[in-house]
Amino acid sequence: MVKIGSFELNTDNILPAIAGFSDIGHRVLCYRYGAGLCVTEMVSAKGLVYGSENTCALLATDPREPIKAVQLFGGESEFIEKAIKLKVIDKFDIIDLNFGCPVPKIVKNGEGSALMREPDRLYAVVKAAVGAAGGRPVTAKMRIGFNKDEINASEIAKVIEQAGASAITVHGRTREQFYAGEVNHEVIADVKKAVSIPVFGNGDITDYESAVNMKNNTSVDGVAVARATVGRPYIFTELLNQVPEFSRTELIKEHFALLETVMPERVAVNCIKKHVASYTRGLRGGKDIKLKIFASTTKDDVMAIANEFKAYE
Numbered sequence: 001m002v003k004i005g006s007f008e009l010n011t012d013n014i015l016p017a018i019a020g021f022s023d024i025g026h027r028v029l030c031y032r033y034g035a036g037l038c039v040t041e042m043v044s045a046k047g048l049v050y051g052s053e054n055t056c057a058l059l060a061t062d063p064r065e066p067i068k069a070v071q072l073f074g075g076e077s078e079f080i081e082k083a084i085k086l087k088v089i090d091k092f093d094i095i096d097l098n099f100g101c102p103v104p105k106i107v108k109n110g111e112g113s114a115l116m117r118e119p120d121r122l123y124a125v126v127k128a129a130v131g132a133a134g135g136r137p138v139t140a141k142m143r144i145g146f147n148k149d150e151i152n153a154s155e156i157a158k159v160i161e162q163a164g165a166s167a168i169t170v171h172g173r174t175r176e177q178f179y180a181g182e183v184n185h186e187v188i189a190d191v192k193k194a195v196s197i198p199v200f201g202n203g204d205i206t207d208y209e210s211a212v213n214m215k216n217n218t219s220v221d222g223v224a225v226a227r228a229t230v231g232r233p234y235i236f237t238e239l240l241n242q243v244p245e246f247s248r249t250e251l252i253k254e255h256f257a258l259l260e261t262v263m264p265e266r267v268a269v270n271c272i273k274k275h276v277a278s279y280t281r282g283l284r285g286g287k288d289i290k291l292k293i294f295a296s297t298t299k300d301d302v303m304a305i306a307n308e309f310k311a312y313e
Contacts, residue, residue, distance in 0.1 A: 002036065002167075002198050002222050003198070004166050005094070010036050011221070011239075013035060013211065013223055013236055014035060014038070014222060015030045015039060015225065015226070015227050016071075016225075017098065017141065019101070020173075020274065021038060021229075021230050021274070021275070022041050022089060023257050023271060024057075025254070025257075025275075026230070027039075027040070028062050028234060028258055029233035029254070030229055030233045030236055033233050033235070033236040035129060035236045036135055037089075037094050038067075039069040040061075040070045042072070043058050043059065043072055043100065045074035045079045045080045045082075045084075045242045046076070047262075048083040049079050055088075059088055060261070062258065067093050067094060068093050069095075070096065071097070071098055071120045072084070072096070072098065073097070073098035073106065073111050073112055075111040075114065077121075078130035081128040083088055085132050085298070094138075094139060095133050095137070095213070096138075096139045097125060097140045099113060099115045099160075100112060100142045100171050107229045110148060111255065112175075113146060114146075116143065116145060116146050116152065119152075119156060119159045121179075122156065123159050123162070124236060126140065126163035126164065129166065137165075139166055139263075140160045140165050140167075140169070141171070142170060143173060144173065145174045145177065146176065148176065151174065151187060153170055153187050153188075154190045154191050161197050163199065165219075166198075167198040168191065169224045170188045171202045172185060172204075183204045183286055189220075192219050192221075199221055199225050200221065200223060200224045200244055201220040202223065202224035202225075204234075204253035205225045205228060206228040207228075207239075209239060211225070211239050222280055225239070231275060231281055232279075232281075233251065236248045249306045249313065251279075251307045252272070252309070253306050256268060266297075269297060269302055276293040277293055289305060289308055289309070292305050
């Protein structure tokens with residue numbers, strides 16, 4: 001099994017940070033179905049230092065998370081260091097750093113994938129994180145490069161390792177590609193050869209076959225499955241070549257209950273909508289359910305819609 005620092009993962013299939021989706025409910029369900037590690041949504045280091053109220057729900061954890069991992073983003077090493085030293089981060093076992101986010105406002109601020117163009121600054125960020133983590137493993141998520149003319153993943157991976165990180169996840173696309181186009185297994189394989197720490201391959205892993213292909217084509221230590229887990233946390237059982245047992249109705253209800261522990265009802269309703277919409281993928285009558293969930297405003301609405309899935313179980 002894969003080890004990240006002193007933490008041995010139960011499986012080599014992990015849930016990376018997914019903005020807007022890897023909330024407390026989603027992580028608990030993914031762990032249940034066999035994820036070896038689940039990471040929070042990305043959190044601004046600067047926002048943490050300045051006490052942003054928006055970070056509270058993002059940092060919520062549950063006892064059913066065997067390993068707690070938080071993802072931070074930021075381009076200034078001093079804010080990364082200060083954020084990790086905050087008491088609210090003490091409960092996390094692993095600190096993950098984001099060097100892959102392609103969102104324009106993040107990149108314009110010199111954060112996320114922008115740091116792949118500045119290896120010295122990226123090194124300083126990782127080094128500061130390792131120094132502040134107090135022995136906890138620091139990991140990093142990155143892309144294969146900024147654009148097709150700047151594919152430098154192997155070089156950046158070496159920088160990340162030299163700065164003291166314990167593992168790397170590589171999304172097999174450039175920042176320019178966002179989430180479209182072909183995933184480059186060859187570059188991910190090069191990253192694996194370039195470093196001695198564990199490497200996880202990420203991009204277009206949707207089932208057992210695509211996970212096996214990623215592992216066989218790249219020799220990575222494990223795979224990171226992101227968008228395919230939304231509305232389908234049980235994919236982690238499928239990745240073990242097993243048939244999962246699940247009820248969409250019960251999964252939605254439990255997910256909502258977990259959200260309610262950390263946010264007001266109105267916010268929890270808005271948060272669950274995108275998850276419920278994803279549960280309708282491929283279902284006959286799914287379009288009607290999707291319309292209803294986006295029109296819902298209360299917990300009772302969500303529970304009634306969850307019960308409609310029983311007709312399809």
